[in-house]
Amino acid sequence: MASKDRILKVKEDTRCNILSASLEIVKEEGWSALSMRKIADKIDYTAPIIYEYFSNKDAILKELTLMGFKKLAGKMEEAKTLSTDPAGQLEAMWLAYWNFAFADTELYKVMYGVEVNCCSMDVCPDLQKPMNMLWDKIEEITPEALRTEEYIDRKYYTFWSVVHGLISINLTRQLTSEEMNRQVLRDAITGIINSIKNG
Amino acid sequence: MASKDRILKVKEDTRCNILSASLEIVKEEGWSALSMRKIADKIDYTAPIIYEYFSNKDAILKELTLMGFKKLAGKMEEAKTLSTDPAGQLEAMWLAYWNFAFADTELYKVMYGVEVNCCSMDVCPDLQKPMNMLWDKIEEITPEALRTEEYIDRKYYTFWSVVHGLISINLTRQLTSEEMNRQVLRDAITGIINSIKNG
DNA sequence: TACCTTTGTCTAACGGTGTTAAATTATTTT
DNA sequence: AAAATAATTTAACACCGTTAGACAAAGGTA
Numbered sequence: 001m002a003s004k005d006r007i008l009k010v011k012e013d014t015r016c017n018i019l020s021a022s023l024e025i026v027k028e029e030g031w032s033a034l035s036m037r038k039i040a041d042k043i044d045y046t047a048p049i050i051y052e053y054f055s056n057k058d059a060i061l062k063e064l065t066l067m068g069f070k071k072l073a074g075k076m077e078e079a080k081t082l083s084t085d086p087a088g089q090l091e092a093m094w095l096a097y098w099n100f101a102f103a104d105t106e107l108y109k110v111m112y113g114v115e116v117n118c119c120s121m122d123v124c125p126d127l128q129k130p131m132n133m134l135w136d137k138i139e140e141i142t143p144e145a146l147r148t149e150e151y152i153d154r155k156y157y158t159f160w161s162v163v164h165g166l167i168s169i170n171l172t173r174q175l176t177s178e179e180m181n182r183q184v185l186r187d188a189i190t191g192i193i194n195s196i197k198n199g
Numbered sequence: 200m201a202s203k204d205r206i207l208k209v210k211e212d213t214r215c216n217i218l219s220a221s222l223e224i225v226k227e228e229g230w231s232a233l234s235m236r237k238i239a240d241k242i243d244y245t246a247p248i249i250y251e252y253f254s255n256k257d258a259i260l261k262e263l264t265l266m267g268f269k270k271l272a273g274k275m276e277e278a279k280t281l282s283t284d285p286a287g288q289l290e291a292m293w294l295a296y297w298n299f300a301f302a303d304t305e306l307y308k309v310m311y312g313v314e315v316n317c318c319s320m321d322v323c324p325d326l327q328k329p330m331n332m333l334w335d336k337i338e339e340i341t342p343e344a345l346r347t348e349e350y351i352d353r354k355y356y357t358f359w360s361v362v363h364g365l366i367s368i369n370l371t372r373q374l375t376s377e378e379m380n381r382q383v384l385r386d387a388i389t390g391i392i393n394s395i396k397n398g
Numbered sequence: 399t400a401c402c403t404t405t406g407t408c409t410a411a412c413g414g415t416g417t418t419a420a421a422t423t424a425t426t427t428t
Numbered sequence: 429a430a431a432a433t434a435a436t437t438t439a440a441c442a443c444c445g446t447t448a449g450a451c452a453a454a455g456g457t458a
Binding site: 061062065066069070072073076077080086087089090091093094095097098101102105108109110112113114115116117121124126127129130133134137138140141150153154157158159160161162163164165166167168169170171172176180183184185187188189190191193195197 | 260261264265268269271272275276279285286288289290292293294296297300301304307308309311312313314315316320323325326328329332333336337339340349352353356357358359360361362363364365366367368369370371375379382383384386387388389390392394396
């Protein structure tokens with residue numbers, strides 16, 4: 001007998017086990033260490049079994065990405081209830097987004113293509129030159145009354161974040177128009193420059 | 200005979216060839232397709248030879264990263280000369296940074312750990328929900344006179360860029376303090392919200 | 399019960415990866 | 429010409445994603 005539903009449930013369980021085993025491995029050893037054989041080991045099967053549940057490794061990544069987005073949406077939904085004021089809700093949602101990225105780092109990484117690609121890369125003047133050039137210029141336009149290291153750092157990272165963020169978004173997704181990119185970039189740059197000049 | 204210098208020069212050439220062969224492959228087929236054997240093919244050697252010049256594959260990535268930073272610094276230096284006004288120089292440098300990212304995309308990707316990780320991921324409500332939630336809230340706080348799709352899009356991407364950028368920077372490098380992160384984030388969020396409300 | 403079919407699972411293999419040790423060839427030195 | 433050194437390759441290891449085929453367990457049917 002072994003009712004059909006029961007069998008289906010077991011299959012669904014295995015599918016779920018594959019996903020959570022994957023996530024476990026990734027949390028422990030990073031995305032680069034995730035392999036079909038390692039997943040199989042963790043669920044006490046051999047590798048080919050996984051192909052009964054996912055057409056290939058990419059399909060697993062896709063599913064985890066989906067799970068990530070759902071979890072993120074949930075967290076944001078939750079955050080929205082913390083406030084009734086729309087601006088407050090917006091802020092709360094962005095904070096939820098931020099917290100999600102650090103609570104579920106591995107999910108965030110696969111969702112948005114963030115890699116810790118290359119090695120340690122110990123501090124080195126060549127690597128820091130672009131940063132220093134920008135930093136010095138920011139210092140230069142900062143009113144003397146505000147010219148502390150902490151202030152300039154903050155402005156530098158604000159700058160860098162928005163520019164790098166916009167670039168990353170464009171390189172991984174390709175859904176923004178050339179025109180809007182230029183506009184966002186220009187707005188951000190002039191906006192931050194003004195905020196520096198005027199405190 | 201074959202003077203020592205000559206030999207050294209040939210060795211230096213080979214080292215350089217390895218790097219440019221790598222970059223060629225990456226430009227044509229992406230980082231995931233870069234392999235020691237493919238590099239060797241391109242310079243008419245076998246794979247183990249590469250280990251005479253680089254201790255491993257990561258060392259090649261490291262060197263390319265370094266080249267990227269040097270090139271970026273050069274472009275920024277160049278841009279700085281376009282203006283005499285400090286604010287104008289700062290803006291020009293950020294534009295140079297932006298242009299570098301799209302002119303030398305592959306270099307930028309390895310420098311900052313940007314990956315096109317997972318597959319096509321066709322449009323799907325689950326993926327867009329976080330975006331939609333934020334978008335709707337932005338719409339809500341936008342003064343009616345400004346409430347066009349283009350305007351809201353622009354504000355949304357500004358928001359997303361700075362938040363995602365700051366997160367990415369934190370996930371790949373780890374050089375900012377918890378305290379400053381919070382401050383940059385909070386400043387950016389309230390700043391953008393104000394800019395939305397006041398046009 | 400005996401047979402057949404279906405299902406689940408594994409073994410073995412292919413071609414690929416980074417990397418290393420040993421064998422081989424070429425070059426230089428004596 | 430012989431010996432020593434350098435340059436290069438071959439062969440192998442352990443891993444990877446993926447697929448085809450073998451095998452065993454279970455189910456249905458007569």
